[in-house]
Amino acid sequence: MTARAFVVGHPIRHSRSPMIHGHWLAEHGLDGSYERIDVAPEAFEAFIRGLPASGFAGGNVTIPHKEAAFRLADSLTPRAKKIGAVNTLIVEGGRVRGDNTDAPGFIAHLDHSLGERWPERTGGSALVLGAGGAARAIVVGLVERGLSVRVANRSPERARALVELDPEHVEALAWEAVPDALSDTGLLVNTTSLGMAGHPPLELNLTPLPDRAAVADIVYVPLETPLLAAARARGLAAVDGLGMLLHQAVPGFAAWFGLRPEVTPALRQQIVADLVAK
Structure with a gap:
């Protein structure tokens, strides 16, 4: 079954997370997808509540939703509790667990x-x-x-x-x-x-x-x-x-797709090329 993950924010066009995770999916030949989802703050709680039935294995959270994700997740890792914000969501057993991989x-x-x-x-x-x-x-x-x-x-x-x-x-x-x-x-x-x-x-x-x-x-x-x-x-x-952007993505990818990727020079070069192009 295809594993699906996302990055959610508002706005979300700027996010390079799909490029990072897409690189790893292609590198390892995995059957998976990673997409951008634009959710306004007033709709974010409904988005979180709907995750267990959505078919997503989880996703990343970016501005302006990190504190809201902290409040709304069903459970939190000790690190997320300490930081007070969530940037990674894992859906398992009908519940949503919040983590913070920035540290x-x-x-x-x-x-x-x-x-x-x-x-x-x-x-x-x-x-x-x-x-x-x-x-x-x-x-x-x-x-x-x-x-x-x-x-x-x-x-x-x-x-x-x-x-x-x-x-x-x-x-x-x-x-x-x-x-x-x-x-x-x-x-x-x-x-x-x-x-x-x-x-x-x-x-x-x-x-x-x-x-x-x-x-x-x-x-x-x-x-x-x-x-x-x-x-x-x-x-x-x-x-x-x-x-930091590249390395914080590793734990989430491992949780959703079952393989721990590496931050390689090829990945970095791909993102740098995109930064320069913009």
């Missing part, structure tokens, strides 16, 4: 880009810029990997909210204190929209960062943000945002 996706991308011993090389300390949903997932992933994390945001109360994830390993930092904090930062992560196409760049002098430091940006349009360009100019390891 392991980000960590898998760091492992792939920097090698699995990157926490040791970077000194086990991270500074995360921004305190939105993506930052929340990334902080959870970093703490799970054993890092101490500082979070800086222009709205201090939002940064303090992330401290509640793990007060022993997460602390809030004033945005104005970021330059002084760089000297003992092993991993700098930008989760803000600064540097994204159509947005102003993140103005930050990276000179104080240690030579062992790595810089990651979750923005992938453009692939080389001004922040990453500055990191490379300083001779630092730089990690772009595309890999």
Whole structure:
């Protein structure tokens, strides 16, 4: 029987998830399909309630439905509970289970880009810029990997909210204190929209960062943000945002189609070519 999966959002035309999952389906010769579904917020609850009878094995959830999916799923993985948002749905036994794969996706991308011993090389300390949903997932992933994390945001109360994830390993930092904090930062992560196409760049002098430091940006349009360009100019390891998108897709595909795919150079090249074409 053909396994069917989807990505749901509003709007949804921009999603590259069908290209990612379509690549894997073709690569492995699987009998399956993956489609975009545009669902307005007011219709999302009915969409979720109808999933068990829909014939779908599950799907991905994107903007603006991640928090609603968290509230509406019949059950949640421990990670999804902690993050407070769902980006992956699995339909089994007439119930809908919600998961969040952004955290392991980000960590898998760091492992792939920097090698699995990157926490040791970077000194086990991270500074995360921004305190939105993506930052929340990334902080959870970093703490799970054993890092101490500082979070800086222009709205201090939002940064303090992330401290509640793990007060022993997460602390809030004033945005104005970021330059002084760089000297003992092993991993700098930008989760803000600064540097994204159509947005102003993140103005930050990276000179104080240690030579062992790595810089990651979750923005992938453009692939080389001004922040990453500055990191490379300083001779630092730089990690772009595309890999997180690719790696977060792996657990869902495995759950729906019964095979765990790999993020290969061929897949990355296909998505990069599409980004450039747009």
